[in-house]
Amino acid sequence: MQEVFALENISINEKIKTQMEAFERIAELAVSNGIANSPQPVIDGLHEREKESTTGFMEGFAIPHTKSADVKKAGVIVLKTDNGIEWNSLDGSPVRFIISLLIPEDEAGTTHLSLLSSLSRMLIHGEVREQLMNAGSSREIFETLNTSLQNQ
Amino acid sequence: MSKIKIVAATGCPTGIAHTFMAAEALKIAAEKLGVEIKVETHGQVGVENALTKEDIRQADGVIIAADKDVQADRFVGQPVVEVSVGRGIKDAEALIQQIIDGKAPVYKASKQQNTASAEEQEAISGSSIGRAIYKHLMNGVSHMLPFVVGGGVLIAVSFLFGIYSADPNHESYNQFAAMLKEVGGFGFSLMVPILAAYIAESIAKRPGLVVGFVAGVIANTGGAGFLGGIVGGFLAGYIIVLLSKLFSSLPKTLDGLKAIFLFPVIGIFITGSIRTLIVNPMTAINESMMSFLSSFQDANPILLGLIVGAMSAFDMGGPVNKAAYVTGTALLSEGNFYFMAGVSAACITPPLVTGFAVLFFKKYFNQSERNAGLVNFILGSTHITEGAIPFAAKNPIVVIPILMVGSAVSAILTYLFGVQVPAPHGGFLVLPVVTGAIKWLIAILAGSLVGAFLFGLYKKREASKIQAEDTELKAA
Numbered sequence: 001m002q003e004v005f006a007l008e009n010i011s012i013n014e015k016i017k018t019q020m021e022a023f024e025r026i027a028e029l030a031v032s033n034g035i036a037n038s039p040q041p042v043i044d045g046l047h048e049r050e051k052e053s054t055t056g057f058m059e060g061f062a063i064p065h066t067k068s069a070d071v072k073k074a075g076v077i078v079l080k081t082d083n084g085i086e087w088n089s090l091d092g093s094p095v096r097f098i099i100s101l102l103i104p105e106d107e108a109g110t111t112h113l114s115l116l117s118s119l120s121r122m123l124i125h126g127e128v129r130e131q132l133m134n135a136g137s138s139r140e141i142f143e144t145l146n147t148s149l150q151n152q
Numbered sequence: 153m154s155k156i157k158i159v160a161a162t163g164c165p166t167g168i169a170h171t172f173m174a175a176e177a178l179k180i181a182a183e184k185l186g187v188e189i190k191v192e193t194h195g196q197v198g199v200e201n202a203l204t205k206e207d208i209r210q211a212d213g214v215i216i217a218a219d220k221d222v223q224a225d226r227f228v229g230q231p232v233v234e235v236s237v238g239r240g241i242k243d244a245e246a247l248i249q250q251i252i253d254g255k256a257p258v259y260k261a262s263k264q265q266n267t268a269s270a271e272e273q274e275a276i277s278g279s280s281i282g283r284a285i286y287k288h289l290m291n292g293v294s295h296m297l298p299f300v301v302g303g304g305v306l307i308a309v310s311f312l313f314g315i316y317s318a319d320p321n322h323e324s325y326n327q328f329a330a331m332l333k334e335v336g337g338f339g340f341s342l343m344v345p346i347l348a349a350y351i352a353e354s355i356a357k358r359p360g361l362v363v364g365f366v367a368g369v370i371a372n373t374g375g376a377g378f379l380g381g382i383v384g385g386f387l388a389g390y391i392i393v394l395l396s397k398l399f400s401s402l403p404k405t406l407d408g409l410k411a412i413f414l415f416p417v418i419g420i421f422i423t424g425s426i427r428t429l430i431v432n433p434m435t436a437i438n439e440s441m442m443s444f445l446s447s448f449q450d451a452n453p454i455l456l457g458l459i460v461g462a463m464s465a466f467d468m469g470g471p472v473n474k475a476a477y478v479t480g481t482a483l484l485s486e487g488n489f490y491f492m493a494g495v496s497a498a499c500i501t502p503p504l505v506t507g508f509a510v511l512f513f514k515k516y517f518n519q520s521e522r523n524a525g526l527v528n529f530i531l532g533s534t535h536i537t538e539g540a541i542p543f544a545a546k547n548p549i550v551v552i553p554i555l556m557v558g559s560a561v562s563a564i565l566t567y568l569f570g571v572q573v574p575a576p577h578g579g580f581l582v583l584p585v586v587t588g589a590i591k592w593l594i595a596i597l598a599g600s601l602v603g604a605f606l607f608g609l610y611k612k613r614e615a616s617k618i619q620a621e622d623t624e625l626k627a628a
Binding site: 049052053054055057058063065066067090091101103116117118119120121122123124125 | 242
């Protein structure tokens with residue numbers, strides 16, 4: 001599980017203002033942390049997915065995700081922003097917590113996929129969302145994610 | 153009251169996140185509202201936690217929260233709430249409440265389909281084996297019938313151009329007639345495979361169809377005729393039933409593999425391996441029948457007529473019938489025109505039996521049988537014995553002996569009258585060259601009417617028996 005979550009992939013106090021900026025930031029982190037080869041395919045992929053239907057769901061959470069040949073290994077990028085971002089989310093609330101799932105195109109092994117589906121499941125639980133939203137540090141988020149995932 | 157049970161299916165195009173969020177949201181909501189739920193997810197990794205038929209049948213309602221196809225036709229007849237995957241995440245409680253309140257509309261309105269197929273399955277495994285066998289035969293026959301009529305009539309029409317009109321070396325050769333005979337022949341050649349295929353389909357659904365087809369082609373090309381096709385069809389169907397029992401312990405995820413790989417490959421292999429059981433005896437029967445028959449060619453006309461008539465009507469195109477026919481043509485080339493006259497009469501009779509039967513005993517036959525019976529006047533008149541097969545195949549044990557009696561009467565009278573027929577086929581179209589044409593017609597008519605009355609009386613008895621059963625049921 002440590003494979004999927006990494007402290008370096010979690011960033012708080014982000015100053016991004018738009019969805020596009022969020023995608024760019026996700027791509028930037030993905031490339032610098034060795035998840036993706038180059039930023040543009042990741043940005044495009046996230047954008048494409050968003051066009052199909054919104055990935056923003058409730059209480060300020062969004063889970064933009066994409067599957068791309070440019071992604072080298074499965075990874076989760078977490079961004080916590082200081083201000084809300086318009087995301088056209090299910091409950092209309094601005095997004096302040098972004099959990100982005102990046103998956104390699106040829107991800108044949110289902111281990112990562114099921115981990116990610118567990119991640120999606122856990123975000124449905126209100127208390128998990130609350131803990132994440134109130135977390136004051138990257139490490140706190142990292143630990144919350146890991147603990148909740150284990151409880152799944 | 154027991155807990156309300158709900159089944160649900162969730163899915164989204166990428167199948168990575170929302171599918172599972174919706175599933176989780178529904179579970180949480182179900183727990184909160186005190187209902188039981190099973191959620192099937194259509195994610196990137198495939199279908200997980202798949203709903204079984206039993207799950208769906210027992211459910212009080214269905215929730216579909218998906219932006220992709222989740223095979224919703226499984227839920228026909230159930231109260232179904234169908235929404236986007238997003239609403240499944242956001243409004244899970246409201247969706248479940250809708251089922252609890254009974255406000256979900258019933259998905260399409262044809263629950264009969266489900267109950268009918270359930271009954272079918274019960275009929276197969278149930279005690280009424282006879283009824284089940286009849287049902288399988290009927291399924292084969294009803295699918296075969298159009299092939300017999302379509303192919304047979306085209307062949308019959310080609311004979312109108314002259315009975316040798318399809319032979320390029322004959323002076324009466326006509327390209328159009330040859331084409332009619334050829335395409336009609338293609339239709340005809342599918343008759344036995346279709347019969348076998350749909351008998352097997354009735355027993356074992358679609359996997360049976362595949363194996364039944366192959367069994368039918370084996371029976372057909374092996375010269376085993378329609379009786380071989382019936383045997384092959386039942387064999388194929390029960391092989392699949394057996395295989396599905398053997399494979400029932402395999403995990404559900406292999407269901408797709410079973411349908412498109414295991415059943416066809418193993419089923420065809422087994423059927424093909426035991427083809428010798430269907431086909432090899434046929435050659436033996438055919439040969440021994442031929443030598444048996446030639447030893448009787450100078451026997452007294454009544455005995456000869458009895459044998460020829462019984463043989464010709466026995467399997468209509470199968471090895472026994474072929475034995476009589478081939479012996480007839482062989483003797484024809486030796487200048488014996490008497491023998492063939494009886495064979496032809498016996499081959500013409502079975503379709504005419506069915507034609508007269510539906511004419512005189514109309515109310516005991518259904519509409520498609522009535523139509524087929526009338527077409528059989530054409531097929532019989534042109535020596536296309538196969539026209540009677542759809543009637544015989546429904547209940548071979550009773551109908552074939554009736555047809556044999558009719559054909560025997562025709563053949564016996566033909567031999568007694570000393571009729572001579574110099575052509576191997578063509579039916580009444582060769583009447584101008586027949587010596588004793590009127591007597592021959594009388595002989596065939598007599599045999600056909602005898603058969604028709606026996607057939608009609610049998611159908612009448614059947615009908616009154618069913619009626620008696622019905623009244624018994626009502627009284628009980």
